[in-house]
Amino acid sequence: MGINNRIDMPYDELEVGQTFRTGGRTITEADVVNYCALTGNWIEIHSNKHYAEQTRFGKRLVQGSLTYSIMTGLIQFGPSIQANYGIDNLRYLKPVAIDDTIYVTAEVTAKKEKDEKYGVTTFLMKALNQDGYVVQRSEWSLLMLRRREDLEALLAASLPTEKQPERK
Numbered sequence: 001m002g003i004n005n006r007i008d009m010p011y012d013e014l015e016v017g018q019t020f021r022t023g024g025r026t027i028t029e030a031d032v033v034n035y036c037a038l039t040g041n042w043i044e045i046h047s048n049k050h051y052a053e054q055t056r057f058g059k060r061l062v063q064g065s066l067t068y069s070i071m072t073g074l075i076q077f078g079p080s081i082q083a084n085y086g087i088d089n090l091r092y093l094k095p096v097a098i099d100d101t102i103y104v105t106a107e108v109t110a111k112k113e114k115d116e117k118y119g120v121t122t123f124l125m126k127a128l129n130q131d132g133y134v135v136q137r138s139e140w141s142l143l144m145l146r147r148r149e150d151l152e153a154l155l156a157a158s159l160p161t162e163k164q165p166e167r168k
Contacts, residue, residue: 005104008078010151011111011119011144018108022074024101024130027062032098035066062096067136071127074104080151083143085120090138094129101130109139119146 005022007014036042044051045061052060068090096102110122120141127136145151 005074006076006078007106008076008080010080010148011121011146013148014108014111014121014144016108016111020075020106022104024103025070025074026099026101027067027070027096029098031066031070032060032062035063035069039063039065041065057095057097059097062098062100064092064096064136067092067096067102067127068138070102071104071125071136072140074102075106075123075125077142079155080145081142082118082145085141085143088139088141090136092136094133094135096127096129096135100135102127102135103130104128106140110141113146114143117146117150118143120144 003023004020007020032046036047041063046063049060105126106123108121109124112120114120121144122139122141125138125140126134129135
């Protein structure tokens with residue numbers, strides 16, 4: 001399976017079993033330190049090399065929430081997504097270390113119509129490391145526009161049209 005990381009279709013065009021896959025992204029020292037500063041999550045296992053070397057892992061680890069945030073960026077969701085509906089069964093299965101590379105798969109596992117205009121799609125999200133091990137998984141549900149014509153109408157209403165300057 002090649003890279004297919006853009007989910008830009010509406011709810012009605014997605015099928016249960018459909019799977020999306022990203023390329024890789026290496027999580028760097030700068031990512032971890034910036035995330036510490038952004039969130040205030042300076043827990044020793046993430047921020048203190050000497051401390052981390054004394055733990056069962058022997059090195060600093062990437063925050064699980066940072067890994068999840070990167071996952072949601074690697075899978076590129078288009079404008080049919082209207083809201084995050086919930087994350088269920090989030091599990092950290094293996095530690096992610098600085099300089100590990102993660103790849104993401106997102107499989108459509110369920111669809112539920114909400115009303116005439118919206119539906120909720122659930123994706124089984126998995127982050128795999130460079131060795132192919134699943135390091136994190138969850139079920140992510142998203143509120144989506146159902147029909148292509150509603151998506152196109154929203155885009156038409158929200159994208160500006162270029163105007164020519166007035167001549168005097």
